[in-house]
Amino acid sequence: MDNKETYLQIFMEKERVAANKEQTIDVLVRIVPPAESAESGERPKLNIGIALDRSGSMDGNKMRQAREAAKYCVDELLPTDAFSAVIFDGNVDVLFTNQPATNKEMLKRGIDRIEARGSTALHQGWVQAGLQVSERLSGGGIDRVLLITDGQANVGETRTDRIVQQAKDLAERGISTSTIGIGQGFNEDLLVPMAEAGQGNAWFVEEPRDMVRIFETELKGLVAQVGNTVTLGVTPSPGVKVEDLLNDFETDASGRYILPNLRAGSPLDVLVRLKIPAGEVGETLLAANFELRYTDQATQKPVTVTAMGEVAYDTAAAVAELRTNDQVLTTVTLLTNARARKEAMEYMDEGEFDDAASILRMVAFATDDAFDVTPSAELEQEIEAVRDLNRLIADRSNDMLTRKRMSYERDLRRKSR
Amino acid sequence: MVQLLQTLKHMEYHGVRELARAAEHFLRSIGTTQEKGTVADYPNERTIRYYITEGLLDQAIEKRGVTSIFGYEHLLTLLVIKKLQALGLPISVIKDLIAGKSEDELEKLFGEEIHVFTDKKELDVFRASIGHTDDSDAVLLDSEGITPAAPPSAGNEAKEYLESLLMERSDRPERLPARRPPPAAPRLSRGTSDWRRYEIIPGVELHVSRGFRAPKDLNWRQRVLVLIDGILDSRERR
Numbered sequence: 001m002d003n004k005e006t007y008l009q010i011f012m013e014k015e016r017v018a019a020n021k022e023q024t025i026d027v028l029v030r031i032v033p034p035a036e037s038a039e040s041g042e043r044p045k046l047n048i049g050i051a052l053d054r055s056g057s058m059d060g061n062k063m064r065q066a067r068e069a070a071k072y073c074v075d076e077l078l079p080t081d082a083f084s085a086v087i088f089d090g091n092v093d094v095l096f097t098n099q100p101a102t103n104k105e106m107l108k109r110g111i112d113r114i115e116a117r118g119s120t121a122l123h124q125g126w127v128q129a130g131l132q133v134s135e136r137l138s139g140g141g142i143d144r145v146l147l148i149t150d151g152q153a154n155v156g157e158t159r160t161d162r163i164v165q166q167a168k169d170l171a172e173r174g175i176s177t178s179t180i181g182i183g184q185g186f187n188e189d190l191l192v193p194m195a196e197a198g199q200g201n202a203w204f205v206e207e208p209r210d211m212v213r214i215f216e217t218e219l220k221g222l223v224a225q226v227g228n229t230v231t232l233g234v235t236p237s238p239g240v241k242v243e244d245l246l247n248d249f250e251t252d253a254s255g256r257y258i259l260p261n262l263r264a265g266s267p268l269d270v271l272v273r274l275k276i277p278a279g280e281v282g283e284t285l286l287a288a289n290f291e292l293r294y295t296d297q298a299t300q301k302p303v304t305v306t307a308m309g310e311v312a313y314d315t316a317a318a319v320a321e322l323r324t325n326d327q328v329l330t331t332v333t334l335l336t337n338a339r340a341r342k343e344a345m346e347y348m349d350e351g352e353f354d355d356a357a358s359i360l361r362m363v364a365f366a367t368d369d370a371f372d373v374t375p376s377a378e379l380e381q382e383i384e385a386v387r388d389l390n391r392l393i394a395d396r397s398n399d400m401l402t403r404k405r406m407s408y409e410r411d412l413r414r415k416s417r
Numbered sequence: 418m419v420q421l422l423q424t425l426k427h428m429e430y431h432g433v434r435e436l437a438r439a440a441e442h443f444l445r446s447i448g449t450t451q452e453k454g455t456v457a458d459y460p461n462e463r464t465i466r467y468y469i470t471e472g473l474l475d476q477a478i479e480k481r482g483v484t485s486i487f488g489y490e491h492l493l494t495l496l497v498i499k500k501l502q503a504l505g506l507p508i509s510v511i512k513d514l515i516a517g518k519s520e521d522e523l524e525k526l527f528g529e530e531i532h533v534f535t536d537k538k539e540l541d542v543f544r545a546s547i548g549h550t551d552d553s554d555a556v557l558l559d560s561e562g563i564t565p566a567a568p569p570s571a572g573n574e575a576k577e578y579l580e581s582l583l584m585e586r587s588d589r590p591e592r593l594p595a596r597r598p599p600p601a602a603p604r605l606s607r608g609t610s611d612w613r614r615y616e617i618i619p620g621v622e623l624h625v626s627r628g629f630r631a632p633k634d635l636n637w638r639q640r641v642l643v644l645i646d647g648i649l650d651s652r653e654r655r
């Protein structure tokens with residue numbers, strides 16, 4: 001995987017399909033960004049605005065860890081990067097206006113003085129952090145707000161749909177948003193969609209001690225970003241229909257799927273389900289055209305990459321002998337499980353815990369089956385995660401945690417992360 | 418235009434907000450708008466604070482209590498910054514252009530037509546056409562200077578969008594609706610018995626506290642008019 005350019009790999013469920021019948025096939029479109037971002041040592045300029053919740057509930061360990069994480073962030077920045085921070089409770093204060101990350105000691109001393117108090121003006125905190133970021137846009141780099149909170153928005157704008165829409169609007173204007181939810185009191189139904197709409201990442205910090213690690217992952221992701229404003233167009237040939245896209249990505253006005261940002265060394269798997277017409281043995285069909293478009297991080301130029309999905313027809317007997325592609329099976333399993341998590345959450349919200357639990361049990365069986373066919377570290381990890389969820393929902397000891405885990409795991413699976 | 422400025426020579430502005438309004442008032446009265454559509458047409462409190470931190474604008478002349486007092490030179494500098502921004506000059510270049518300029522020089526900069534060139538040849542051609550080689554009326558930028566790192570539209574769009582959210586927010590209650598005082602009690606009528614209402618024109622009333630005595634100072638009166646104008650304007654824009 002030593003490619004310099006992003007390319008698409010197409011995996012068909014099976015090498016050939018049975019002739020003489022209409023059928024549904026799974027096609028995996030793997031987007032493979034370069035293994036390393038651009039020239040060695042070069043990374044996009046970062047312009048990071050932290051919006052840190054300092055409401056009363058953050059008191060103690062959470063605040064201590066948040067401070068450590070923010071300081072870690074400062075340490076990792078280069079003098080050419082920019083840093084700003086706002087802190088919010090019921091009010092919003094600008095702790096650091098946007099400035100080059102040069103005087104790190106001063107920045108860190110300021111962070112050390114933050115203490116918890118008051119209620120949660122989450123929306124305004126986010127807006128103000130965005131304003132700080134907007135003061136010194138990186139130009140070809142990454143301009144991002146990191147919203148860190150453990151609570152629910154309860155002062156100012158509190159409507160989830162409005163805030164999510166605003167995060168989308170802001171991302172379209174060049175500033176992305178990542179959200180970091182700490183503990184169990186925050187609203188994942190705000191923070192996860194907000195980060196998705198905001199073209200950033202959603203992180204769930206179960207334990208305050210995970211904070212620094214999460215920051216590390218977020219920053220590594222930023223540094224590795226090779227493409228933004230990523231969309232995938234799927235054009236089926238005449239007679240072929242797109243039945244489903246298992247990642248459940250939203251589409252833009254022209255029907256293209258909106259994908260997460262591309263990161264060096266992290267392929268993104270998109271699973272498209274196509275309905276194809278009957279064909280003759282020996283015939284081939286160009287089932288669909290896939291067109292990836294994004295803005296290259298280094299050059300800020302648009303890039304287009306295309307690939308075709310081709311199907312070859314064979315006798316039913318010959319096709320029955322063929323093995324299902326391992327990559328396709330794994331991806332289908334992970335994405336189906338992501339959907340199942342959403343369904344289980346919906347049952348939980350209605351108070352139908354038995355139904356939620358039975359869905360999770362089915363997920364466990366399906367994942368075990370997939371692992372038997374094509375063992376991989378990915379599936380092993382998934383088995384672990386699903387086992388944890390089953391345990392959590394069975395003893396009902398912590399429904400908030402269960403729901404949050406499901407929400408975030410679903411988000412990560414959809415984005416191959 | 419410079420004559421118009423003379424009337425403002427001795428004005429004081431109490432706080433960033435007033436300074437912003439006065440600048441806006443002035444720019445509106447002379448009908449200036451940004452051509453490029455990439456920079457906000459009028460300065461607001463935030464941009465003024467930003468200019469101060471960036472060193473484009475001087476700190477307030479003095480502090481009275483918690484209020485910062487600004488004067489004519491602040492207003493003038495602000496007007497010049499806006500004018501240069503309208504020509505598409507990046508802040509870093511504007512900073513250099515206005516650094517160390519006297520009041521007279523700033524007035525001149527504000528009053529005169531300014532031409533911006535990114536190419537030395539173009540500048541020479543222009544100079545030849547007007548028959549002199551004086552530098553004072555022309556700005557030559559190297560191509561790096563005029564190309565801000567970020568596409569300007571993207572940068573300012575983000576900022577303007579966020580500022581519009583703040584504006585929207587100030588229309589809304591600070592707290593959840595449940596905590597909002599009953600809407601029947603308008604803000605100005607607190608302690609109703611102490612206030613007098615005057616209808617200035619249909620639709621606009623002035624409420625004056627009974628014990629209030631307006632200072633004779635013309636400066637002060639001008640400020641009140643600017644404030645009222647600002648309120649009416651900001652309502653229009655919503």
